[in-house]
Amino acid sequence: MRSFSFTKMHGLGNSYIYVNMFKERLAEEELSYIAKRVANVHTGIGSDGLILICPSDVAPVKMRIFNSDGSEGKNCGNGLRCVAKYVYEHGIVQEKQFMIETLSGLVQARVFVEDRKVNSVEINMGKPRLSRGEIPMVGKENDVVINERMDFAGHTYYMTGVSMGNPHAVFYVDRIEEAPVTTLGPIVEKDERFPEGINVEFVEVVNERELHFRVWERGSGVTEACGTGACAAVVASVLNGKTKRNEETVVHLAGGDLYITWKENGDVLMRGAAETICTGVYYY
Numbered sequence: 692m693r694s695f696s697f698t699k700m701h702g703l704g705n706s707y708i709y710v711n712m713f714k715e716r717l718a719e720e721e722l723s724y725i726a727k728r729v730a731n732v733h734t735g736i737g738s739d740g741l742i743l744i745c746p747s748d749v750a751p752v753k754m755r756i757f758n759s760d761g762s763e764g765k766n767c768g769n770g771l772r773c774v775a776k777y778v779y780e781h782g783i784v785q786e787k788q789f790m791i792e793t794l795s796g797l798v799q800a801r802v803f804v805e806d807r808k809v810n811s812v813e814i815n816m817g818k819p820r821l822s823r824g825e826i827p828m829v830g831k832e833n834d835v836v837i838n839e840r841m842d843f844a845g846h847t848y849y850m851t852g853v854s855m856g857n858p859h860a861v862f863y864v865d866r867i868e869e870a871p872v873t874t875l876g877p878i879v880e881k882d883e884r885f886p887e888g889i890n891v892e893f894v895e896v897v898n899e900r901e902l903h904f905r906v907w908e909r910g911s912g913v914t915e916a917c918g919t920g921a922c923a924a925v926v927a928s929v930l931n932g933k934t935k936r937n938e939e940t941v942v943h944l945a946g947g948d949l950y951i952t953w954k955e956n957g958d959v960l961m962r963g964a965a966e967t968i969c970t971g972v973y974y975y
């Protein structure tokens with residue numbers, strides 16, 4: 692019987708099982724299987740997936756994220772805040788500002804500390820990618836996708852496509868409580884026009900500095916929050932003239948609020964909570 696130590700953490704209810712790979716050894720070929728197992732609320736620990744906190748050649752730490760279906764994602768905003776909290780509190784880094792490597796590039800983290808505990812983290816998520824080639828989705832690769840009419844399951848919707856290193860399809864609704872998260876979400880996620888699949892976000896604009904937000908995640912389904920998705924929602928809202936560039940927008944997710952600014956220099960800043968739930972040993 693093999694085992695590894697883990698820490699369960701969440702960002703606004705988007706929880707993952709975190710494994711410190713500076714100390715643990717997991718076989719590469721088993722990572723997808725382990726992600727599915729630990730995520731299972733009945734036979735595992737229960738989470739939206741698995742996140743590995745790894746050594747890196749280009750930064751103090753590297754984050755890898757696996758969804759609850761075992762697929763590997765390329766970025767994770769809520770995960771980045773929790774990784775930043777973990778590595779600061781465990782002395783893997785000493786500074787309050789440091790880089791984190793992800794599969795979609797380097798990001799900068801800044802931790803806010805009280806009594807040696809990190810209670811809030813700001814991540815500079817870098818620049819959104821807006822072309823079809825970068826999202827990715829089919830069509831002319833340099834075209835952008837802003838409020839584009841698209842038919843799904845015989846109905847017409849208007850989609851804005853944004854990549855934050857991982858793909859997002861953003862749709863606007865009049866009332867967030869009526870968003871077709873569990874009906875349209877899975878259809879869009881697997882639509883053949885998105886060769887790598889896609890995360891699906893629904894946004895209700897409250898005013899030019901406030902959004903309501905719900906998400907169907909690629910590989911995990913409905914989650915309480917999605918940091919990269921919230922960043923994509925703010926970028927899409929600026930592109931659609933609903934919120935302002937360079938001004939902080941509060942995004943109300945099911946699990947809580949994120950504060951996001953798409954700066955004039957192109958970078959997207961995301962600030963929010965990161966919390967430790969428990970630690971333990973997982974046997975498999």
Ligand SMILES: N[C@H](CCC[C@H](N)C(=O)O)C(=O)O
Pocket residue numbers: 705758763764765766767768769770857858890908909910911914916917918919920
């Ligand atoms: N929950 C994550 C996003 C996971 C993205 C993953 N579902 C994928 O891109 O496959 C976040 O806070 O950004």
